[in-house]
Amino acid sequence: MEAGLVKAPIEVYRFDPTHDRAPRYDRFELELAPHTPVLTALLKIRADSDPSLTMRYSCRSSICGSCAMVINSKSRLACQTPIGPELERHGRIVIDPMRNMPVLRDLVVEMGGFWGNYRKLEPHLIDNPERPMPEGRPSSMSPEEVERFKETPRCIACGACYSACPAVEHDAAFPGPMSLAKLYRFVVDPRDGGQRERLLKIQPGGLWLCLRCHLCTEACPKDVRPSERIRDLKEMAIALQGATEHGSKHAVAFKENIRERGVLNEFKLVRQTYNPIEMLGQVPQGLKIRRKKPEITQTPKPIEGLAEVEKLYEILDDEPEATK
């Protein structure tokens, strides 16, 4: 082997619905420098051993968003993932198509659902009568306003977050991390007049289906931090119209609940999240829990250091940013 090269066993998911009954993994042995991106390795496979291996790619510089795939179980950009650290950690490189999207063939997935969710959120500026665009001039934006976009302009719509998201897998009504990060980008844009409507629509529109697992933020190759922007949207939505959804009621109840006694009052939490009829639906679950862990369904005693808890809340009331 040439100096500086490492052995790179690569296993690639293969499936052509017109020929294959079931997916399989093809194994390739390559010798490459450790900083070689996975995309380069795949292109080498295509050039030297199997030109029928198919995938999406274009820029090879992590800007076009084409090459997202699952590499050793993580949704990532192939062009941005060097093989060295993968081999050190896993001994081999296993490549699958993105999740949460049907496979078209090999590493190419059907992204129609992903794009559809994004378009549904009306990703374009809506006229803002309070701040009309100046005639013939660019609008002005203060540094604080620019700051509010956070990292969202960096999004390349690769789909890695969507692929990594358990909420997408669980519930088709969830628009997905990327779409919500995009929505945030419009909500905070001072040129946009749709802030109110956007927030009103998104509360029942799936915002609260986010599980706060932060897997999207972990997956994002451009450090857009979708889960943090989803949190911001949740806060803005509650500030605008109060808690109207199970998710938001739950969040608000959670906060009050802890303030009262320093521990969760599960029964009260349920009461504050659901209306009486909906609560009926929770009864079987409640009974099950009561059987297994009776203490959970009883009203807990306030904890000893409740004064400390209250102090924390006061700090947070004064300085909401402190949570972040």
Next chain:
Amino acid sequence: MHRHDVVVVGAGLAGQRAALAAVEAGKDVAIVSKLHPLRSHSGAAQGGINAAVGAEDSVDTHIYDTVKGSDYLGDQDAIEFFCRSAGPTVVEMEHFGTIFSRGSDGQLASRPFGGQGFPRTIYAADRTGLALLQALYERLGTESFTLYEEWDLTRIVVGEGRVQGIIAFDRRHGDFAGIAAKSVVIATGPAGRVYGRTTNAHSCTGDGIAAAYRAGALLKDMEFVQFHPTALLESGILITEGARGEGGILKNVNGERFMSKYAPHVLDLASRDVVSRAIWTEVKEGRGFPGGYVHLELMHLGRERIESRLQEICDFCRNFAGVDPVTQPIPIMPGQHYMMGGVGTNIRGETNIPGLFAAGEAACVSIHGANRLGGNSLLETLVFGKEAGIHAAAHAEKASTTEIPNGLVEEETALIRGMSERKDGEEPQHLRAEMQATMDELVGIYRHPNDLTEALRRIRALQTRYQSVRVVDRSSIYNINLTDALETGHMLDLAEVIVIGAIARTESRGAHARVDFPRRDDVNWMKHTMARRTATGPELSYAPVAFTRWEPKERVY
């Protein structure tokens, strides 16, 4: 069969802007693109877009800089129109929602770019193209049009002296279809992959330029190929000129800031061709690092400035070269970056074929002449994309309905499917690699007549071998082995035109540097090369350059 008033091929900035203009004119518009619009290579542009909007700056200086930058091969009427449109274009993009970088006063920030008298390059961090592409896509999304997503153009149909439509195939399902259109706009972007070391994406294969050429359109000034001075050594990934705008400097193996020899006044910010040739010369004369490259240093700018202003570059260097620009110099070499040439058009985007328009990097108006200035091509995509869209719509308004002639789609399908049915023959990726090596080696920054002749011989041999190109993949679904083959065929045509143009042009001008004719020759060569396809290869003719106010001078920086 599909039918539209206007079919725009390509969904980068030029294509989308053309489509928007045509939709706004009330036409039934379709976009055909082999990539999802947001994946277009426009998104990779880092540095910025030029507009003389600063208080000290003026449209006239922008015009002058562009004319001078073009080495007097740019058409001055087009350049005047272009620079005048810059301000309104940037304002429009801002109003569409582009998130530009701003100064503390809340106004659009600008940075200095090579070859220009003022800092007039407006930017969005170091992802200007992405910011523009997103905003335009989002704006266009509010209109109604048909998107043929992941469809590849294979042929422009011309008959009865006009455009009749196109033939394209759907990558995802493998079906070929005719799309009849009264007007067709070619906005398929760059052809950089004709070279191996290029800053362009893998998809930049000049398909639309080649299809137009095969359909009888004239290609203009194809021999002018811009090399970007600072491409990452191995991958060719671009390190934006913005890095030098922010204060980055080039050094050779002796630690010398060698640009002081080549451009004493503007140093590292000289025009691209000047800097590329300087680096090339340093390396050729033995002052490069072992393996043949030089260093771009940013370290002295400090972590904070590097990470806030040049964030993408930091990522590139760390991810793709294993180098941290905060603490280490970046290894760079010039790489193919931009094709000044393309499908010849006038200021309205019209080609020599009625109903056929072109815009963006696939077109040659020409505003870049022999050398493009950084920041002018994003502007070009928007300014002339819009013009092409407006005039394509106007043409469709007058034109009668067109048909794709019977049997043509079947003929095209059979031709292309034939590549998959061959038992033997060469695989496209090998032919492509040989073509790229030939162009890198023999048709680079300095051009030697013997090299060019040899390049022509090799390209023609590759064309012959291409006749029996073989597609190994038989699948009808997302067969990129097939697109490899089609793209390679396109690029071989273009490589031939580039080389023939370079052989004929016995002078040095802008990006075309002939070692045997080191001077610009205004008496004989102040003219555009026009290439027409014939059965035996490109046939060259020449067209005059339009002059308005600027007399040619020697270009010194």
